Amino acid sequence: MAISWPGSTAPRVLGRPGSSTGWYPVARSTEVRTTPVPVGAAGRAYVVVRLQPGAEVTALSARCPHRLVPLASATVIDGRLRCPSHGWQFNVEGRCVGIPSLGADGTPPPRADLAVPWAVEERDGWVWLAPERTPLSRPPRLGGSTPVPEPVPGPPRPDGPVLGNLDPALEHGWHPVAPAGELVDGGYVQVRLLGRTWTVHRRDGVVDADPPAWGVAERHGLVWIAPAEPRDELLDVPETDDAHTTAAWLTPARGTAPAGLLADAFLDVVHAGRPPAADRQEVPPYEVTPEPGGFRSVHEERSGDPGGSPRRITYRFRAPFQLLLRVEEPDTGAVRTVLRVLQPEDADSTRVHTCLLLRGSGGAAVAPADVAAETALQEALIAEDLARTAAMDSAGLPLQLRDELHVPADRLGVALRRVLADLAADAAVAERTAALQRRLPA
Numbered sequence: 001m002a003i004s005w006p007g008s009t010a011p012r013v014l015g016r017p018g019s020s021t022g023w024y025p026v027a028r029s030t031e032v033r034t035t036p037v038p039v040g041a042a043g044r045a046y047v048v049v050r051l052q053p054g055a056e057v058t059a060l061s062a063r064c065p066h067r068l069v070p071l072a073s074a075t076v077i078d079g080r081l082r083c084p085s086h087g088w089q090f091n092v093e094g095r096c097v098g099i100p101s102l103g104a105d106g107t108p109p110p111r112a113d114l115a116v117p118w119a120v121e122e123r124d125g126w127v128w129l130a131p132e133r134t135p136l137s138r139p140p141r142l143g144g145s146t147p148v149p150e151p152v153p154g155p156p157r158p159d160g161p162v163l164g165n166l167d168p169a170l171e172h173g174w175h176p177v178a179p180a181g182e183l184v185d186g187g188y189v190q191v192r193l194l195g196r197t198w199t200v201h202r203r204d205g206v207v208d209a210d211p212p213a214w215g216v217a218e219r220h221g222l223v224w225i226a227p228a229e230p231r232d233e234l235l236d237v238p239e240t241d242d243a244h245t246t247a248a249w250l251t252p253a254r255g256t257a258p259a260g261l262l263a264d265a266f267l268d269v270v271h272a273g274r275p276p277a278a279d280r281q282e283v284p285p286y287e288v289t290p291e292p293g294g295f296r297s298v299h300e301e302r303s304g305d306p307g308g309s310p311r312r313i314t315y316r317f318r319a320p321f322q323l324l325l326r327v328e329e330p331d332t333g334a335v336r337t338v339l340r341v342l343q344p345e346d347a348d349s350t351r352v353h354t355c356l357l358l359r360g361s362g363g364a365a366v367a368p369a370d371v372a373a374e375t376a377l378q379e380a381l382i383a384e385d386l387a388r389t390a391a392m393d394s395a396g397l398p399l400q401l402r403d404e405l406h407v408p409a410d411r412l413g414v415a416l417r418r419v420l421a422d423l424a425a426d427a428a429v430a431e432r433t434a435a436l437q438r439r440l441p442a
Contacts, residue, residue, distance in 0.1 A: 021130075021132050021133070021134050021135075022042075022130065022134055022136070023121075023128045023129070023130050023134065023136060023138075023139040023140065024041035024042060024128060024129050024130070024131070024149070024150065025126045025127070025128050025139070025147040025149055026039035026040070026041055026046070026048060026059075026126075026127050026128070026129050026149050026150070027039055027048055027126070027127045027149065028125060028126060028127070029057070029122050029125050029126060029127055030125070032048050032049065032050060032057050032127055033049075033050055033053070034049065034050055034051070034052075034053060034076040035049070035076075036048070036049040036071055036072050036073075036074050036081065037049065037072070038062055038070070038072040038152045039059075039127075039129070039149065039150075039152060040149070040150040040151055040152045040153050041117065041129040041131050041150060042131045042132075042150075043150075043153060044061075044131055044153065045061070045062035045063070045152060045153040045156075046059045046060060046061060046062055046117065046129065047059070047060055047061075047062050047071045047072055047074070047081075048120070048127055048129075049074075049076065049081060050076075051076055051079045051080065051081065051091075051092055052076075052079055056120075056122075057120055057122060057127050058081075058092045058116075058120070059116060059117050059120045059127075059129055060081065060090060060094050060114045060115070060116055061094070061114045061115040061116070062152075062153075063155075063156060064083040064085065064086075064088055064114075065111060065112055065113075065114070065404070065405040066083070066085070066086060066088055066112070066404065066405050066406075066407070067085055067086070067264075067392075067404060068155070068156065068392060068394065068398075068403075068404060069083055069084065069085040069388075069391070069392060070391060070392065070393070071083060071114075073391060077089070079091070079092070080097065080098070084388075085388060086099075086100065086101065086268075086270055087099075087100040088100075088108075088112065090113075090114050093116065094113050094114035094115060094116040095113050095114075096108040096112035096113050096114070099112065099407060100270075100281060100282070101270060101282060101283040101407060101408070101409035102282065102407060102408075102409075103281065103282030104282070106282070109405065109407070111405050112405060117129045117130055117131045117132075118130045118131060118132050118133050118134070119134075121138060121139055123138065123139045123141070123142075124141060124142040126139075126142070126147065154393070155392070155393045155394055155395075158398040158400060158403035159400060159402070159403055160398060160399055160400020160402070160403050161398075161399045161400065161421070161424065162394075162395055162396040162397065162398055162399065163258070163260045163396045163397045163399055163420050163424060164258050164260075164347060164395050164396030165194070165195070165258045165259055165344035165345070165346060165347050165348075165349070165350060165396070166194060166195045166344075166346070166347050167396070167424065168427060168431065169320075169420075169423050169424040169426075169427035169428070170194055170320055170344060171194065171227045171228040171427070172226075172227075172228050172229060172230055172231045172423065172426070172427050172430070173226065173230050173231065173232065173319060173320040173321075173423070174215075174217070174224045174225070174226045174230050174232075174233075174234050174322070175193055175194075175224060175225055175226070175227075175320070175321070175343055175344065176222040176223070176224055176341045176342075176343050176351075176353045177191040177193055177198065177200060177222075177223055177224065177225050177343060178191055178200060178222070178223045179221060179222060179223075179249065179252070179353070180218050180221050180222055180223050181221070183200060183201070183202045183207065183223060184202065185202050185203070185204070185205060186202065186203065187201065187202060188200060188201035188202070191343075191345075192345035192346060192349070193225060193227070193343060193344070193345060194227065194344060194345075195345075195346050195347065196211075198210065198211065198213075198225060200216070200223055200225070207223055209225055213225045213226060213227050214226045214227060214228050214229050214230070215230070217234070219234050220234075220237055220240050220339060220341075220355065221240070221247070221249065221355060222341065222353060231293065231319065231423055231426055231427075232292065232293025232294070232318055232319050233292075233293065233318070234318070234322065235294075235316065235318040235322040235324060235339075237324060237337070237339055237357070239326075239335070239337050239357035239359075240357065242357075242359065244359050244363045244365075245335075245337075245357045245358065245359045246356075246357070246358045246359070246365060246366045246371060247355060247356070247357055247358075248355070248356040248358070248371050248374075248375055249353075249354070249355050249356075250354040250355070250356070250375060250378060250379060250382070252351050252352060252353050252354075253351070253352040253354075253379075253382050253383070253386060254345075254349060254350070254351050254352070255349075255350050255352065255385075255386035255389065255390060256348050256349065256350075256386075256390045257350060257386065257389030257390050257392065257394070258344070258347075258350060258389075258394065258395065258396045258397060259320070259321045259342040259343075259344040259350045260321075260396055260397025260416075260420060261389040261392060261394060261396070261397055262321075262342055262350055262352065262385060262386070262389055263317075263321050263323060263342060263397075263416060264397060264413050264416055265385040265388060265389055266323045266325070266340055266385065267315060267317065267323065267412040267413055267416055268412075268413065269283055269286075269299070269409055269412060270283065270409065283408070283409035284299075284301070285408060286298075286299050286411060287411075288411050288412060288414075288415045290415075291316075293318045293319050293419070294316065294317040294318040294319055294322075294419055295316075295317055295412075295415045295419065296314065296315065296316050296317075297314070297315045297411070297412055297415075298312060298313070298314050298315075299312070299313040299314075299315075300312055300313075301313065309329060309331050309332075310329070310330055310331065311327055311328065311329055311330075312327075312328040312330060313325070313326070313327050313328075314326040314328070315412055317412075317415070317416065317419070319419050319420060319423050320344075320420065320423060321341060321342035321343075321344070322341050323339075323340045323341065323342075324337065324338070324339050324340075325337070325338040325340075326338075329361075332361035332362065333359070333361055333362050333363060334359060334360055334361045335357075335358070335359040336356070336357075336358055336359075336374065337356070337357035337358070338354065338355075338356060338357075338378060339354065339355045339356075339357065340352065340353070340354045341353050347395075352382060352386075354378060354382065356371070356374055356375060356378060358370070358371060358374060397416075397417065397420065398417070399417050399420060399421040399424065400421075401414065401417060
């Protein structure tokens with residue numbers, strides 16, 4: 001690798017072109033404190049950080065292996081680097097030394113460790129990395145010149161398929177496109193879905209779309225479009241027809257992350273439907289039950305302290321992006337349901353539709369102040385999910401399980417990837433079959 005030095009007549013070669021052998025200047029020493037700094041060396045992405053004020057510089061691979069979250073937003077806690085997403089902790093050697101969802105006695109799997117360069121050294125006011133063993137024991141002297149560090153590499157490319165917002169498989173699903181109340185008789189709205197503009201209109205009470213779609217429907221207070229024959233049905237939500245349930249629609253939100261990543265965030269048992277808590281303690285074992293087009297999972301727990309009241313938490317999912325979280329309090333009869341459905345507009349745009357369905361104790365009506373408080377909480381959680389997934393800078397949800405590291409708390413996320421992988425595979429088979437039929441003589 002050649003790096004140009006201002007004031008010199010020729011580049012100084014620090015490493016063989018196309019090789020990771022050699023020393024690479026990555027950041028000024030004064031820039032590296034206890035906040036991670038993203039850097040690049042030999043085409044590899046790292047973060048450099050001091051795990052104690054004034055300590056030596058540590059260099060670690062730039063992404064947490066769990067959900068590929070950038071560690072540039074990690075924090076230093078007690079001499080360890082803590083991932084902002086699920087609280088995984090890494091020591092100076094890159095070893096994972098704590099996974100909160102496994103509990104205090106849990107043992108991190110071997111793949112949880114971060115990669116580290118062969119050597120890190122500070123010299124002439126710069127931090128240098130040697131990604132691989134190099135014959136030079138120390139970085140070269142700068143002699144008053146200023147190096148130009150490599151650019152920080154972009155996000156990693158998974159080995160397996162990735163489901164983005166424009167994946168052809170999504171043609172075969174029901175997608176929300178607008179609140180039904182926005183569409184008056186004789187009127188229309190224009191929406192974005194799967195990279196195209198659709199005009200949805202209501203004429204004599206009948207809703208239709210242009211360009212023509214396989215199906216247009218109204219359900220759960222939304223207008224839905226299925227561009228091609230859908231593989232699965234719309235999710236059944238009994239609360240929408242319950243006279244004792246108060247419905248509250250949130251203002252639709254929009255994020256830059258693909259819908260698959262947002263669905264994964266909603267199904268995250270560490271975060272979903274609850275205040276942010278990267279240090280949440282052990283996640284008890286739970287099961288996921290397959291259902292046509294999706295799955296269900298029921299969790300029994302107690303609110304607050306171990307002696308708190310019992311709660312039953314149910315997650316439901318239908319492909320491609322219909323999600324439901326129901327929290328029931330058996331002792332009081334109160335139920336809180338969050339229906340969240342995602343509209344993949346463009347490659348870098350996803351619209352989030354959320355409805356709260358609330359039933360008070362004993363079937364009583366929920367006070368307006370409580371509805372407002374729950375609405376504010378859900379808006380904060382959605383904002384957290386949008387920010388967290390946007391920071392991942394990913395083209396989509398990895399569908400091959402080995403592209404990420406999964407632990408027992410991730411069973412819902414694993415089920416999501418399997419269902420969406422099946423959807424993509426079925427769509428590919430259907431497209432090949434249709435192509436063969438088009439080539440057959442009439």
